[in-house]
Amino acid sequence: MNKKAFQFIMLYLTLLLNVDVYAYIYDDMPISYSNRIDTVNDKSVKLWESYLQSRPDSIYENPFWLDIDRNDRFSFDPARIWIFQNQEMLKTYKPMILSSEEVSPGLTMIKTLFINSSDTSKKVSPLALYRVYVQLKDSGYVLKSALQVETKSWESRKMNGLTFILSPLHKYTSSLARKSARFCDSLTALFDLPDIEDAKIYILTSKDELASILGFDYFIAPPFGLTYAEKDIVLTALNSEWHPHELAHLIFRSYSKTHRFFQEGVATWCGGSLGQSLLDLTMLLKKENEKRGQPLSFKNVLQAEQNESLAYYTYGALIFKEVFEQHGGRGVKNVLIEGENNNKSIEEIIANALGISVSDIDDFLQKSLYLFIKNNTINY
Numbered sequence: 001m002n003k004k005a006f007q008f009i010m011l012y013l014t015l016l017l018n019v020d021v022y023a024y025i026y027d028d029m030p031i032s033y034s035n036r037i038d039t040v041n042d043k044s045v046k047l048w049e050s051y052l053q054s055r056p057d058s059i060y061e062n063p064f065w066l067d068i069d070r071n072d073r074f075s076f077d078p079a080r081i082w083i084f085q086n087q088e089m090l091k092t093y094k095p096m097i098l099s100s101e102e103v104s105p106g107l108t109m110i111k112t113l114f115i116n117s118s119d120t121s122k123k124v125s126p127l128a129l130y131r132v133y134v135q136l137k138d139s140g141y142v143l144k145s146a147l148q149v150e151t152k153s154w155e156s157r158k159m160n161g162l163t164f165i166l167s168p169l170h171k172y173t174s175s176l177a178r179k180s181a182r183f184c185d186s187l188t189a190l191f192d193l194p195d196i197e198d199a200k201i202y203i204l205t206s207k208d209e210l211a212s213i214l215g216f217d218y219f220i221a222p223p224f225g226l227t228y229a230e231k232d233i234v235l236t237a238l239n240s241e242w243h244p245h246e247l248a249h250l251i252f253r254s255y256s257k258t259h260r261f262f263q264e265g266v267a268t269w270c271g272g273s274l275g276q277s278l279l280d281l282t283m284l285l286k287k288e289n290e291k292r293g294q295p296l297s298f299k300n301v302l303q304a305e306q307n308e309s310l311a312y313y314t315y316g317a318l319i320f321k322e323v324f325e326q327h328g329g330r331g332v333k334n335v336l337i338e339g340e341n342n343n344k345s346i347e348e349i350i351a352n353a354l355g356i357s358v359s360d361i362d363d364f365l366q367k368s369l370y371l372f373i374k375n376n377t378i379n380y
């Protein structure tokens with residue numbers, strides 16, 4: 001048994017035996033505290049500290065969380081993809097625990113600021129203000145995500161395999177819910193993918209509300225939509241039951257381990273992005289290219305990722321459109337499977353699927369952009 005596995009088992013055992021919950025395996029995370037925190041006696045804070053030092057960036061059966069968060073809702077902590085993405089991020093944004101207050105019997109709310117402060121420049125950059133709950137359970141304590149606490153009394157409506165969970169500020173529109181259910185049914189049938197039988201779609205009215213139900217009272221860049229693909233959970237901040245881009249992520253959830261370029265490409269091809277159709281996106285990109293003088297090379301777009309998201313999403317969509325026209329649904333799924341394999345470059349996978357050479361990808365993209373706009377607009 002390797003050292004890590006042994007440590008995880010020990011961690012589990014200490015928790016199960018309730019001997020010393022606070023023995024942990026990664027203890028160099030510098031945590032600071034506001035004056036409000038009783039660092040000696042507050043058991044909830046102790047538990048939160050232990051979790052922060054248990055490598056929250058790695059996926060394992062993290063024993064600090066409530067079973068349902070660990071198994072049914074997230075891979076334990078919804079914040080893993082926001083603030084605990086990797087070790088680098090843990091080192092850059094250090095936690096400062098600000099408050100720990102009992103909000104109802106047996107339930108404590110802890111607020112933590114994740115901040116990067118540089119001694120040399122005196123610059124302070126906050127990443128997030130994160131709220132998490134600690135629940136008393138069987139004479140021990142366990143972490144609980146904000147989602148369950150915040151949305152407990154929210155209304156929900158079911159439409160086929162989709163359950164819409166509604167922000168109290170949102171007005172339910174059944175025709176849009178039906179449109180979403182039909183969209184899911186027709187695409188799963190077209191691509192011969194597993195049916196969506198029990199997905200939860202949270203309808204939020206703003207990006208901040210989306211962040212807030214996951215526990216973020218502040219986040220530097222909250223998204224408009226988010227899909228926890230393996231858990232069949234979608235969150236949309238568009239204040240609408242209709243958010244086809246995120247639904248497409250849900251539909252292709254069995255390929256959630258493929259390269260991000262392909263994930264976003266297939267979702268944008270099927271569902272546009274942020275309420276804009278693929279045609280809107282191609283026209284915007286064309287304008288942007290003209291302003292720039294020349295289009296960004298595919299290589300630059302791949303490297304820039306989020307910073308060039310319009311090109312990143314639109315180029316991916318155009319590639320999938322062409323793959324589908326050449327090879328049908330099977331071809332699309334093949335590209336997604338290939339994208340899971342780290343040994344092949346994205347360029348090689350694309351060139352292979354389109355029957356062109358890697359050096360022709362830039363040309364192909366510019367031609368497709370031009371043709372897509374031409375074929376979909378009148379009097380162009």
Ligand SMILES: [Zn+2]
Binds near residue numbers: 245249263264267
């Ligand atoms: Zn997306």
